[in-house]
Amino acid sequence: MSQSPTPGPLWPQATAQPWTQSRLLPPxxxxxxxxxxxxxxxxxxxxxxxxxxxxxxxxxxxxxxxxxxxxxxxxxxxxxxxxxxxxxxxxxxxxxxxxxxxxxxxxxxxxxxxxxxxxxxxxxxxxxxxxxxxxxxxxxxxxxxxxxxxxxxxxxxxxxxxxxxxxxxxxxxxxxxxxxxxxxxxxxxxxxxxxxxxxxxxxxxxxxxxxxxxxxxxxxxxxxYDRRVLGDRVIDDHEGTAPAGAGAQEAARAAGPTVVNRADRGNVNTGTVHGGQHVSNSRTDSRTDVGGDWIGGDRVGGNKAGTVHGNQGDTVHGNKREERHR
Structure with a gap:
């Protein structure tokens, strides 16, 4: 008849189950x-x-x-x-x-x-x-x-x-x-x-x-600072936009970096514009919010879009201020 092994130093040491008794916290x-x-x-x-x-x-x-x-x-x-x-x-x-x-x-x-x-x-x-x-x-x-x-x-x-x-x-x-x-x-x-x-x-x-x-x-x-590195949620937090659904996030990752052009009270052109353009901004407090900072006036010099490859601005033929005659 085989005998049951006697507990010895090779047996694992019994420990208390978590949340059953308090113990000293390890260093x-x-x-x-x-x-x-x-x-x-x-x-x-x-x-x-x-x-x-x-x-x-x-x-x-x-x-x-x-x-x-x-x-x-x-x-x-x-x-x-x-x-x-x-x-x-x-x-x-x-x-x-x-x-x-x-x-x-x-x-x-x-x-x-x-x-x-x-x-x-x-x-x-x-x-x-x-x-x-x-x-x-x-x-x-x-x-x-x-x-x-x-x-x-x-x-x-x-x-x-x-x-x-x-x-x-x-x-x-x-x-x-x-x-x-x-x-x-x-x-x-x-x-x-x-x-x-x-x-x-x-x-x-x-x-x-x-x-x-x-x-x-x-x-x-x-x-x-590629969107695929930081993750869509981080980008959304910085841009102050609501988080997209899971499907939209996966699509954004697959599509790569997203470029958003925005001009409050203004025009954004991504192609060729023939003729003139006119924007009228009437606002009691004429300040523009750029990157979270209030800047007096509507015109800000310099490039505020980050690193852009290709044509960032408008391709305009003719005088933008002239009246368009038919």
Whole structure:
């Protein structure tokens, strides 16, 4: 007759179910995770070299930024194959946001210039903070904050902004969780103004994940403000328009960037105009709202439309002010 195994040290330790009793909250840890862009696109023979280089670049950049202590004291570090993740004292979080992200951009730029024959490395970075077990056990660092750190790293906005930027200029694209942003940036603790960051809805394809997050690109280039990068909801919020339905949003993504021409109390022409045009504006308070700012008068000099390729204005033949005679 077989005997039942006796519980011993190999058996999992029983834990209380969530929400059944109060326990001490684990210590707060900041989390830093990076992924190399297009890692799987490189030949298999280069994977080990790139993985090793990512770790070396992280150490070099942290030490150059005066944050060698973070590297020496990193918690539950782990290689992810195409990247690296570790925890650290959240007191250093403002310094990781700045100057480290900018220093990482500089180090990767130098690596690209001086490492002839080496695969170029461009990194996505995610930063988060939250309570995580950290007792020295092999399974430390596991929990929702760590899961969310990796979700942010794989989210659509940070992937899109790195893909849309120039590979010769932009080598780092970072995404901060809202909690990280509120604590370190909005609180005024880091050396970067909140205006350096772009609020985005962080979503991951195939995952039930959506969080408010913040993009930061130390060396921006290319189509950073493309609608497909920021997401329709962010564009709608900035334009003050009502959110479209799900079907309309998907159609907008498929169609690409949308250009809206608007002229309150005026004319907008997208083709060729023959003859004259006349606009009469009669208003007690003759001020024009441009980009949320009230500007006296109706005429504003300069280009207020952003970057436009092609013919932005009207093609007009003849005198616009002359009376049109039949």
């Amino acid at each position: 707060y840890r900041a989390l830093l995770a990076v992924d190399a862009k297009d890692f799987t696109g490189h030949p298999s023979a280069e994977h080990g070299v790139i993985s090793r280089a990512v770790v070396q670049l992280l150490e070099t950049s942290l030490r150059r930024a005066g944050l060698g202590e973070i590297w020496e004291d990193r918690r539950f570090p782990a290689s992810t194959g195409d990247g690296y993740v570790f925890g650290f004292d959240p007191a250093f979080l403002p310094f990781v946001v700045h100057p480290w992200l900018h220093t990482l951009q500089d180090v990767l730029t130098e690596f690209r210039v001086h490492s002839l024959g080496a695969a170029p490395i461009r990194l996505r970075v995610s930063l988060h903070v939250g309570p995580l077990p950290d007792s020295g056990d092999d399974f430390d660092g596991n929990g929702t904050p760590r899961n969310d750190t990796h979700r942010l790293l794989d989210s659509r906005p940070v992937k899109a902004v790195l893909a849309a930027s120039g590979e010769n200029v932009t080598h780092v694209a970072a995404i901060l969780s809202d909690r990280c942003f509120q604590d370190a940036v909005a609180g005024g603790w880091t050396g970067r103004h909140p205006d350096h960051f772009i609020e985005v809805p962080a979503t991951v394809e195939g995952k039930s994940f959506e969080q408010r997050a913040w993009l930061y690109v130390p060396a921006p280039s290319g189509r950073l």
